Amino acid sequence: xxxxxxxxxxxxxxxxxxxxxxxxxxxxxVGYFGGVFRCTEGLQAKYGxxxxxxxxxxxxxxxxxxxxxxxxxxxxxxxxxxxDYFYPxxxxxxxxxxxxxxxxxxxxxxxxTIRMPCxxxxxxxxxxxxxxxxxxxxxxxxxxxxPSNPYDAKGLLIxxxxxxxxxxxxxxxxxxxxxxxxxxxxxxxxxxxHPQAEVPEGHYTVPLDSASVFRPGSALTVLTYxxxxxxxxxxxxxxxxxxxxxDLRSIWPLDLDTVIASVKKTRRCVVVHxxxxxSGFGAELxxxxxxxxxxxxxxxIERVTGWDTPYPHAQEWAYFPGPARVAAAMQRSMEA
Amino acid sequence: MKDKxxxxxxxxxxxxxxxxxxxxxxxxxSPAGVVRRPPVDATPSSTSDLAYxxxxxxxxxxxxxxxxxxxxxxxxxRAGLRAMIKTRAYDARMLIAQRQKKISFYMQCLGxxxxxxxxxxxxxxxxxxxxxxxxxxxxxxxxxxxxxxxICQLMSNEKDPIKGRQLPVMYSYKRAGFFSISGxxxxxxxxxxGWAMASAIKGDSRIASAWIGDGATAESDFHTALxxxxxxxxxxxxxxxxxxxxxxxxxxxxGGEATTFAARGVGCGIASLRVDGNDFxxxxxxxxxxxxxARNNQGPTLIEWVTYRGGAHSTSDDPSRYRPADDWAQYPLxxxxxxxxxxxxxxxxxxxxxxxATRKELDAEVGAxxxxxxxxxxxxxxxxxxxATMFDDVFESVxxxxxxxxxxxLGNQR
Numbered sequence: 023x024x025x026x027x028x029x030x031x032x033x034x035x036x037x038x039x040x041x042x043x044x045x046x047x048x049x050x051x052v053g054y055f056g057g058v059f060r061c062t063e064g065l066q067a068k069y070g071x072x073x074x075x076x077x078x079x080x081x082x083x084x085x086x087x088x089x090x091x092x093x094x095x096x097x098x099x100x101x102x103x104x105x106d107y108f109y110p111x112x113x114x115x116x117x118x119x120x121x122x123x124x125x126x127x128x129x130x131x132x133x134x135t136i137r138m139p140c141x142x143x144x145x146x147x148x149x150x151x152x153x154x155x156x157x158x159x160x161x162x163x164x165x166x167x168x169p170s171n172p173y174d175a176k177g178l179l180i181x182x183x184x185x186x187x188x189x190x191x192x193x194x195x196x197x198x199x200x201x202x203x204x205x206x207x208x209x210x211x212x213x214x215x216h217p218q219a220e221v222p223e224g225h226y227t228v229p230l231d232s233a234s235v236f237r238p239g240s241a242l243t244v245l246t247y248x249x250x251x252x253x254x255x256x257x258x259x260x261x262x263x264x265x266x267x268x269d270l271r272s273i274w275p276l277d278l279d280t281v282i283a284s285v286k287k288t289r290r291c292v293v294v295h296x297x298x299x300x301s302g303f304g305a306e307l308x309x310x311x312x313x314x315x316x317x318x319x320x321x322x323i324e325r326v327t328g329w330d331t332p333y334p335h336a337q338e339w340a341y342f343p344g345p346a347r348v349a350a351a352m353q354r355s356m357e358a
Numbered sequence: 359m360k361d362k363x364x365x366x367x368x369x370x371x372x373x374x375x376x377x378x379x380x381x382x383x384x385x386x387x388s389p390a391g392v393v394r395r396p397p398v399d400a401t402p403s404s405t406s407d408l409a410y411x412x413x414x415x416x417x418x419x420x421x422x423x424x425x426x427x428x429x430x431x432x433x434x435x436r437a438g439l440r441a442m443i444k445t446r447a448y449d450a451r452m453l454i455a456q457r458q459k460k461i462s463f464y465m466q467c468l469g470x471x472x473x474x475x476x477x478x479x480x481x482x483x484x485x486x487x488x489x490x491x492x493x494x495x496x497x498x499x500x501x502x503x504x505x506x507x508x509i510c511q512l513m514s515n516e517k518d519p520i521k522g523r524q525l526p527v528m529y530s531y532k533r534a535g536f537f538s539i540s541g542x543x544x545x546x547x548x549x550x551x552g553w554a555m556a557s558a559i560k561g562d563s564r565i566a567s568a569w570i571g572d573g574a575t576a577e578s579d580f581h582t583a584l585x586x587x588x589x590x591x592x593x594x595x596x597x598x599x600x601x602x603x604x605x606x607x608x609x610x611x612x613g614g615e616a617t618t619f620a621a622r623g624v625g626c627g628i629a630s631l632r633v634d635g636n637d638f639x640x641x642x643x644x645x646x647x648x649x650x651x652a653r654n655n656q657g658p659t660l661i662e663w664v665t666y667r668g669g670a671h672s673t674s675d676d677p678s679r680y681r682p683a684d685d686w687a688q689y690p691l692x693x694x695x696x697x698x699x700x701x702x703x704x705x706x707x708x709x710x711x712x713x714x715a716t717r718k719e720l721d722a723e724v725g726a727x728x729x730x731x732x733x734x735x736x737x738x739x740x741x742x743x744x745x746a747t748m749f750d751d752v753f754e755s756v757x758x759x760x761x762x763x764x765x766x767x768l769g770n771q772r
Contacts, residue, residue, distance in 0.1 A: 043560075046556075046559060072558075072559045073559070077586075078582075078585050078586065078589060080582045080585065080586070082548065082578060082579060082582050083548055083579075083582035083583070083585065083586050086545065086548030086549050086551075086552060086579060086582065086583070087548060087549070087551055087552030087555055087586055088552060089549045089552060090488075090548070090549035090550060090551060090552025090553035090554070090555070090556065090566070091552045091553065091555060091556040091559075092552075093486075093537065093549065093552075093553055094486075094552075094553045094556035094557060094560075095556070096556045096559065096560075110578070113542055113545060113579070114545060114548070114579075117540065117542045117545065118540060118542070118545050118549070122538060123751045123752075123753075123754070124523055124751045124752055125520065125523050125524050125528070125530070125538055125540070126520055126523075126530035126532075126538035127519060127520040127521045127523060127530070127751055128751050129519075129520070129530040129531070129532045129538060130530060130532055130537065130538050131754075162752050163752050163753065165753075185754075186754040187753045187754055231757065231758075275753075275757040275758065275759060276759070278758060278759070
């Protein structure tokens with residue numbers, strides 16, 4: 023059936039709460055109200071207050087209790103209301119969740135999923151717009167996942183809940199209600215009738231560690247994820263460049279084989295993400311591409327990213343790496 | 359116009375520094391037996407007085423006094439005394455092994471043995487402790503944790519059950535109800551609350567026990583844990599071991615100067631007790647009280663155990679640089695082993711000869727275990743888990759990038 027990304031995420035949690043008594047869902051405003059983005063709406067009424075509940079405003083407490091629950095044997099799915107708010111949970115994520123299996127030689131493990139809406143485009147300013155994925159990919163022991171459409175969102179979230187590693191599940195909030203391509207002054211496009219908005223009602227998974235070829239092409243490869251998949255698509259359309267757009271989906275561990283195969287085929291590579299540029303995940307992608315594809319490259323690897331500034335409020339669209347910036351990078355790559 | 363008052367920053371100081379004699383009146387001790395024992399279903403706010411007084415059972419003559427004195431018979435007490443003697447013998451042997459460079463680092467619990475050992479006795483099989491690094495007594499009070507295996511962890515040798523991944527003393531024993539120790543202080547406090555919440559979610563009967571030192575209560579995880587434990591009425595015992603010192607930092611710098619650590623609990627809606635941690639009978643009784651509350655769905659209990667860190671913080675520390683050298687000898691609540699031995703002697707269930715024989719027997723047992731553990735290699739001896747195993751357990755299975763890095767380690771660049 024047709025679902026928005028919000029409905030697909032809710033459906034994933036609904037399916038898993040129904041299938042596995044050990045799944046619990048909690049976070050700020052998650053219980054009775056159903057979350058500020060409505061992702062958990064109705065789940066408390068359906069599964070009861072001991073399975074779906076509200077948490078105090080304490081990201082460290084939410085993640086810390088989830089680690090204890092996971093060590094007990096539950097599979098907690100917790101929500102950090104905005105990715106910008108995960109910093110108080112840093113110690114619990116980096117030093118604890120990510121390392122528990124390792125430090126105890128698998129005596130204890132922490133199979134938990136931490137959902138957090140990320141990215142800009144909603145006039146959220148510096149505290150409701152960040153894309154902190156590179157802070158997680160730098161940590162050994164964490165999986166970092168970001169879907170770009172309702173079908174992947176549900177299948178990936180189920181795969182994450184069933185996975186025995188701790189997962190950071192980043193939800194591009196600008197995609198919750200439609201495939202936003204960065205053209206902010208045009209009317210919003212809903213998910214309705216989009217092919218990836220056709221979502222099975224029951225259980226299915228999208229495998230982790232697997233990228234998808236979002237748009238096949240031959241002129242150059244775009245490596246991206248989340249909202250920037252649609253921005254890159256718009257850039258290809260604007261520029262007329264036949265770009266092959268790879269949607270990483272699992273940011274880390276990465277499906278390196280798909281990346282290498284595409285770049286070796288097109289011989290040009292543009293990396294696109296919304297997060298700040300320096301030490302961003304694009305730097306890792308550029309390094310991997312040059313390590314594995316250097317002798318195939320016809321042009322320097324281009325990076326299109328957010329600027330190295332905090333996410334501004336009023337100047338949001340000057341900050342956001344929209345289709346024009348991506349198209350210009352594609353053009354430079356083709357002309358090099 | 360009124361003159362402006364000049365503002366001054368208050369930086370707390372201990373009442374004794376090297377060369378001085380510590381004034382221990384800051385401890386605000388209560389006489390043994392005088393502090394009331396409320397019913398197990400007491401409301402948290404009604405325990406307020408218990409957070410500022412000090413629950414003691416054993417008086418200076420070794421007699422059990424007052425409402426917290428429970429008659430559990432002499433056998434459990436003899437077992438507890440034996441476990442404390444074993445813990446002290448283990449620590450003494452491991453300190454020497456560290457000086458001999460057989461292990462890289464060690465942390466003893468001299469003077470604090472009663473707290474872990476008595477609580478180990480008060481809890482049940484299946485309960486889960488989330489210890490800090492000075493609760494080895496929880497393991498040594500059990501007869502199903504192999505001393506040799508524990509020492510192999512200290513030596514990071516080929517039989518180290520955690521494969522050399524962690525510093526010495528960071529044990530992990532799920533089967534013995536002992537959560538993996540983290541070197542990041544306070545993190546386990548909130549995790550224990552989560553484990554307890556999970557037990558309640560599942561309708562289980564097992565409870566959790568969280569452990570933290572006075573110093574680490576300043577971390578936000580401590581305060582977060584109090585909030586979550588109160589909010590969800592989690593079945594958890596929240597132990598604050600106030601041994602007065604966090605490395606060189608006196609407990610007043612952690613916020614113990616004008617209040618008690620137990621008082622934090624009352625403010626959060628948690629039943630709270632302040633207890634003599636060197637009094638085995640008091641530790642046992644208070645632990646039982648808290649465990650019963652937890653098992654009855656009456657929620658968490660915070661217990662501040664007032665004790666004294668008899669030794670250095672770790673083998674890397676020299677306390678004579680910041681506190682009087684004879685501080686532990688002067689500590690008014692004494693030595694937990696001496697005090698329980700005195701009590702049992704009064705009951706005719708212990709003697710100086712038995713104590714010496716027990717000490718020798720356990721020292722020999724630890725010595726033999728040490729020798730056996732050494733036969734599997736020491737840190738300096740080079741026999742340890744294969745370096746290639748460092749890529750295991752980062753994730754459940756080894757992903758491609760770590761397979762590549764393992765090949766690189768082994769000398770195969772691709």
